[in-house]
Each structure stands twice: as C-alpha cells, then as structure tokens.
Amino acid sequence: MSATISVRELRKSYGSLTAVDGITFDVQPGEFYAILGPNGAGKTTTLEILEGLRQADRGEVSVLGLPPWPRNQALLPRIGVQLQASSFFERLTAREQIRTFASLYGVGTRRADDMLAVVGLTEQASVRAEKLSGGQAQRLSIACALVHDPELVFLDEPTGALDPQARRNLWDLLRQINADGRTVVLTTHHMDEAETLCDRVAIMDRGAILQTGTPATLVRGLDSPVRISIEPGQLDTAQAAELAVRAGGSAADVSDDGVSLTIATRDPATVLAGLADRGALGGLRVQGATLEDVFLQLTGREYRA
C-alpha cells in the first residue's frame, strides 16, 4: 500500500533563514505520527506545506497521492486541519460554529451536532466560542476539523496551552480519532505526548529530521541508565555509593538534591534488591529513559520546549 504522506528532500527557507532543510519521511495509512521538536525546529512549516498552505522551495511532497500545492480542491475535503483554538467565527455558539464549518464541506447539521456530542460539548452547544474554556475550545476546534470525516488529520500542537487534566481528556479523544482508522499527523513539543500517543515519531531540530522510529525503539536504542530515586535520609551517601558500585557503576552515579536521593544504573534489579534489603524503599520512583534523553543524545543539548 502506498504511503499516505510522502516527503522527499523537502526544503523551505524564509530569506536567509532555512526553516526546513531537506527532510525525507513517509507516513503510512492509519498511522499516528508525531513530528517532535522544540519551537523553531521547522515542524509548523513542514505541516503547512503538507496542508497546502505554503509552497515548498524544493523537494517532492505527495499527500493522499496528490500534490498539495497549489491549493488543491480535490484534496481539501479529504484532509482535516485543526488550527489554534481561537480560529472561530466571532460571537457564534459552539453549535453554530460547527454547523457553519460542516456546510462548507456540504455536510448536514445532524452530523455536525453528532460531532459536537463526540467531543463532549453537547451541553456547551449554546455557549459562544469565546466563552468556552481552553480545553473545550480545543475540542470544538478538533470537532470542526473532523466534521467532514477526513481520511487524514493534521493537528498542530493540539494540547498547547491546556492544563494537565484537559490534556489527558484530549489525548483520549485523539486516540479515538486514530482508532477509527484515520491517519493522524501531530506536531508537539511535549515529549510525553508523543510517547503516549504516537506509533512513530520524527525528531526534528533546526530544520532537519534527526531520527524516526517508534518511541520505544528510540528510547531503547539509547541504552541509557535507569534512574532510581528514594526519599533522602533512609540511606547515607556511602551506602548508596556502595550499592551503585555493586550494580556495576560508580559513586558518581549517586546524587542527592535534598528532595530525593537518586542512583543511575544499568542494573536496576541489583539496586532495587539492595534498597529492599535495607528497607529503604520510601518514596521509590523508577524512571527509564524518555524521548527527552533521546533528544539530548541526538543534539547534545538539553531539550527546551
């Protein structure tokens, strides 16, 4: 089966600034794909080129087998794009917003109202968009992007300004969208979001894709230590260092910031057993490597969102 999105050697610069510097990737049908990177990495420009909002300087782009530029009326009904939560008509209620968008695609009011129910906004149907909370507005925005049942959905930082609870609610919705068989492409600068939601991740920085793969493969490929933390005071530094050495590490792997005592190790079983023997498991946390560590390793820089 041919790829839903195919990008070859894509390049785009604004004046002297190169936003996208020769990237190549494919997105397969039904995939949940994340483009991950800090602000200014070129994620949004890439997405805008895929959506047909910008013309590439060089390279080949095909979306659902069609070129997105110039504005392709045959392609538009097949893709759904969620923009910022504020991209609404002024002073219209949630129901009026989605019905208006629906009619632009020739979709009836019934389907529009159903879609409102899907994102859980039936109770807010008569509330004006400006009065919705951040999470509600974001869900309305996603509903408007899905109202015409597109095959391919683009989400540009959908959880940008949301509180943790609203983010988790939205994640459930996004999983559902993908589970229904749609291909979803999402940009985010939240590592945890990409890790939780996506099948595959492309890590982007300074206009280039550094690596692609499933989150698990990328993290495992790191071969980085597991960080085991406990409440301080249960173990003195010498004992902790002794444990670290027993697990094949050194005293340098132990750190105590006053809030928690942390031992970084490649042999977590030995360290955990040692801690258990001393009855020092209070406030235990075990943390494996994250995409953040992958980013650090790939760029040599701390990840800055």
Next chain:
Amino acid sequence: MNRRARTTPTTPTAGGAPSTPTTGGAPSTPGAPRALTALASLSRAMFSGFVRDRSALVFTILIPVLFLVLFGAIYKSSSAPRVNVLEVGKVSLLNQAEAAAPGQLHKLLTVTRLASPGAALRDVRQGSYDAAVQQRGSTLVVHYSVASPTTAGVVQAVFSSIVQQADQAAAGQPARYALRSQQVEDKSLKPIQYLAPGLLGWAIASGATFGAAITLVGWRENKLLRRLRLAPVSTSSVVLARIGISLVIAMVQLAVFLAIATTPYFGLKLTASWWMAIPIVACGTLAFMSIGLLVGSFAKTQQAATSIANLIILPMAFLGGAFIPLAFAPAWIREVSYAMPLRYLVTGMQDVMARGDGPAAALPAIGILLGLAAVLTLISLRVFRWDDV
C-alpha cells in the same frame, strides 16, 4: 505498516455518543449547490456575528442616528439670519420704513428699545444684540460688531436700504426699481434635506470601511482566514458573503435614517426619484468596502485597521460634504471635495432625495463609486495576504 486498516469510516465515539456512518472522504454534493450553501451559511455566520456585536450596532446605527437627531434639532430653525437691533432713543426712520412696507421689516429685524447709549454699545460688544441704531437729526448711526460677519453684512445692507428709501421718499421720487430676492432652492430645502443625506453617507462609508477592514484583519489574526482556505470553499464565496452582509447593513442604515428624518419633527421631504438612493447606497457600500479591504490588506492588527480607517473616514466626513454641507463650505473645501469618494455618495443622494433631480442625475456618482471600487479591489488583490508571515 498498516496495522489498523481503515474499516468503516465512522465517527469516533467517546462516551457512548451516537455514531453516524457517512460515505467516507468528501461528501459528493454537486459543486454549484454546495457553493450556494457555503455562501448562505457564511452569510448567516457573519450576520449573526454582526447583530450580536453591540459596539458594531452602536457605531453603524445608533451614533449616526444620534448625530442626525442632534444636528437636525440644532439646524431646525436656521433660516436667513434674523438681526436683533437696539433702538436707542427714538429712531423715526424705522417707523417710516415700517409704514412704507408693513410687516416686511420685522421679518428681518427684531427691535428692542433702550434709552441709554452706553448700555446699548456694551450689549452689542458683548454680542447680546447685533446692532444699535441711533438717529441724530437726519443721520442714522449704526453700531455693529464684526464678530459675526454675516449679521454685520445684513445690518449694513438693511440700514443703508432704509436710508436710501427714506432719501428717495424725502425727494418725492417714487421708487422706480424694486428688488425681490428669492432662494433658488425649493422652499422645502430646509437643513434636514442636506443633513440627512450627508450624515447617512458618513454612516454608510464608515460602516462599510470598518466592516471590511476589521473582518479581514480579525480573521487573519485568529487564523480563521487560513481555516477557510483549508476548506473547499472559494474565495469568492467568502468575499460575496461579506459584501452581502455589508449591503444589508447599509440598507438598514438607509431605512432607519429615512424613517427618522421623514417624521414631521425633522420634516425631510423626499423628492420623486428618492429611490435612486438605493443603488447609490449600494455602490457607495462597494466603494467603501474596497477602501476597507485595502486598509485590511496592509494593517497587521485590528487596532491598526481601526486607526487607519478612522484616519481616512473622519477627515473625509468634513471634506466630502457629510458634516459640513458643501454649499456652506469654504471654497478650498469645495475644491478638495472632488477628490473625496464620500462627496459622490453624499451629493448623489442629495440630488435625488432632496433636490428633486431625476434618476439620471445619480449616474455620474454611481459610475465614480463603482470605478473606485473596481480599482481599489484590484489593488487589494495584489497586496492581499492570507497570513501574517
């Protein structure tokens, strides 16, 4: 790689919400009807947005009407200036003039008697009275102030003619020539006849300009413009919807103005071809929308758009005959007014609504307004930006 085949395209169902199967992908409605539904729903969206915007209603309808009521009340009684004269002591010439043409003098003058010359001069200096007259034998002395040049002129003219007539009468010669002056306009050309079209022109101009500019910039700012570009809807649907709404608003302004101005209190008398005001208003709306479109193409924020539009419309209201009737305006304003699009909207309406000109009188104004709309729209299309970047 396709782990999850795209099975039946159904709505994602969270929380047990109903799922509606559709045909998948693009709904296949024929092009033309869909363009029409898109146009209709965009118009509906814009119209609801407008009528729910209190400040827009205030600016496009309420404030212009308030101006009409205020100006209408102020100018209601303004006809030829009456002159208030103080008669110091006895002025027999005034009685003679009154006897020669009974009632005529009092159309122009209101005469009050006062004994003290000093008090009379003070009153004239302070502006309580326009002139003080004193008769010393056969000499009539008129004291006047040039604070108001018009009344000063009237005072001089009236009294010199009184003296001339008295002179002729004393010489025993009957007056051989008589002067009868008459206003060229119909008697009904009261101030409301030019005030109403003037203020209406201003209201329509600002409504159309601000409407277009603020919508364009606002939609660019909140990315709605970009969202619409991603929908299979043509640019012309979006533009036509906005034009339609602006036309409706302008017609409402016209109706409200006419309804208020034609009440007996204000006394606007519409002349035969007043209905030609409808196409003029429509063309004026297009012209000023195109100004707004141009403003919106350059302005980056709504505040900037508002300031620029104000900077264009407000001076034009003074220089284009909307606030100051061109007939009373200084010569330089009359010259400048030819460069003001508002002039053509205002004078076009005045001609057919108040002056009694035929329908054809509106055609030059219509032509100029449409021409302007076409030129500015073409320029706007060249500088148009979908996005800020």
